Amino acid sequence: MPDRNDSRPTTRSELDELRESDRILRALLDHAPVLISTKDLRGTVTMANRHFEILDGYDAATFVGSNVFDLFPCEIAEQLWCNDRRAALEKRPIREEESVYHRDKTLHTYRTVKFPLFDDAGEVYATCAVSTDITDAKAAHDDSVTDELTGLKNRRYFNIRFHEEQKRAHRDHRVMTLLLADVDRFKEYNDTYGHPQGDLVLRAVAECLHATLHRPGDLSFRIGGDEFACLFASSGPDESLALAEQIRAGMAARRIPHQSNPPSGHVTLSLGLAFIAHDSALGQCEIYEQADQALYRAKRSGRNMVSR
Numbered sequence: 126m127p128d129r130n131d132s133r134p135t136t137r138s139e140l141d142e143l144r145e146s147d148r149i150l151r152a153l154l155d156h157a158p159v160l161i162s163t164k165d166l167r168g169t170v171t172m173a174n175r176h177f178e179i180l181d182g183y184d185a186a187t188f189v190g191s192n193v194f195d196l197f198p199c200e201i202a203e204q205l206w207c208n209d210r211r212a213a214l215e216k217r218p219i220r221e222e223e224s225v226y227h228r229d230k231t232l233h234t235y236r237t238v239k240f241p242l243f244d245d246a247g248e249v250y251a252t253c254a255v256s257t258d259i260t261d262a263k264a265a266h267d268d269s270v271t272d273e274l275t276g277l278k279n280r281r282y283f284n285i286r287f288h289e290e291q292k293r294a295h296r297d298h299r300v301m302t303l304l305l306a307d308v309d310r311f312k313e314y315n316d317t318y319g320h321p322q323g324d325l326v327l328r329a330v331a332e333c334l335h336a337t338l339h340r341p342g343d344l345s346f347r348i349g350g351d352e353f354a355c356l357f358a359s360s361g362p363d364e365s366l367a368l369a370e371q372i373r374a375g376m377a378a379r380r381i382p383h384q385s386n387p388p389s390g391h392v393t394l395s396l397g398l399a400f401i402a403h404d405s406a407l408g409q410c411e412i413y414e415q416a417d418q419a420l421y422r423a424k425r426s427g428r429n430m431v432s433r
């Protein structure tokens with residue numbers, strides 16, 4: 126009587142099936158345009174497919190059997206190993222972006238899924254990683270959401286992030302601020318000094334925004350011709366107003382001549398603020414409208430000022 130728990134193949138056809146699936150598996154590993162590997166729980170590579178040849182420092186003779194810390198520069202190995210450890214400890218797939226160098230010394234970003242491998246007793250004995258190169262896709266995405274002139278993100282990205290930041294404010298019980306900034310009498314500036322000079326002014330505005338709003342999480346966008354938007358968290362309206370005032374003063378302090386912008390005769394900004402309370406039920410359009418109305422008040426009240 127054959128042992129029901131014995132998984133070893135007994136017949137010729139079972140052996141043929143196994144050989145066939147092994148052939149398919151090997152072909153997949155050889156031709157898949159992704160990195161596929163396994164590591165034991167000490168970080169030693171136990172299997173790596175052919176695509177690893179693309180990596181800097183790869184050596185077919187030694188790659189399998191070497192430890193991740195011997196194969197990659199320390200900061201890269203740490204990042205890779207940390208995700209393997211998480212997959213093993215948390216016993217679930219981990220999805221992360223990882224960076225590695227290719228043979229041509231360019232740094233590539235991979236979207237990686239790492240998952241634990243279990244033995245017959247249900248214990249994790251290794252991890253498997255499948256990594257797809259997303260460098261080009263990321264660059265294309267970055268281009269599609271970046272304003273070429275200033276390097277800030279564009280309106281398209283503003284719309285995406287606004288929604289996310291609103292959710293974050295709600296989740297973290299924080300007040301978010303939407304700041305809109307607009308160059309005063311920019312049409313006249315272009316008419317007087319020319320479009321290329323106008324472009325330099327727009328770049329200077331981007332620098333001013335960045336000089337004040339540079340904390341992690343602060344976001345600045347160019348959302349139209351001479352219109353800018355920022356999203357940032359603060360301790361409350363007073364701090365947000367002070368930051369906006371700093372941006373206004375920073376731009377004025379550059380003293381870029383603008384003869385048709387009295388009384389200063391320099392390039393100035395008008396700014397409008399709206400606050401997004403964590404429990405606010407207002408939608409993006411309503412909050413934007415509030416900031417836009419505040420900006421309008423700043424313009425109506427003489428420009429070169431902050432309004433809320």
Ligand SMILES: Nc1nc2c(ncn2[C@@H]2O[C@H](COP(=O)(O)OP(=O)(O)OP(=O)(O)O)[C@@H](O)[C@H]2O)c(=O)[nH]1
Pocket residue numbers: 274307308309310311312313315319320321322323324327349350351424428
């Ligand atoms: N140099 C330059 N000018 C631009 C660009 N995009 C839009 N503009 C110009 O920005 C100007 C915006 O002018 P308006 O919206 O009329 O407002 P304004 O003259 O700034 O007047 P106020 O906002 O009332 O102070 C227009 O003349 C646009 O042609 C750009 O990329 N570069």
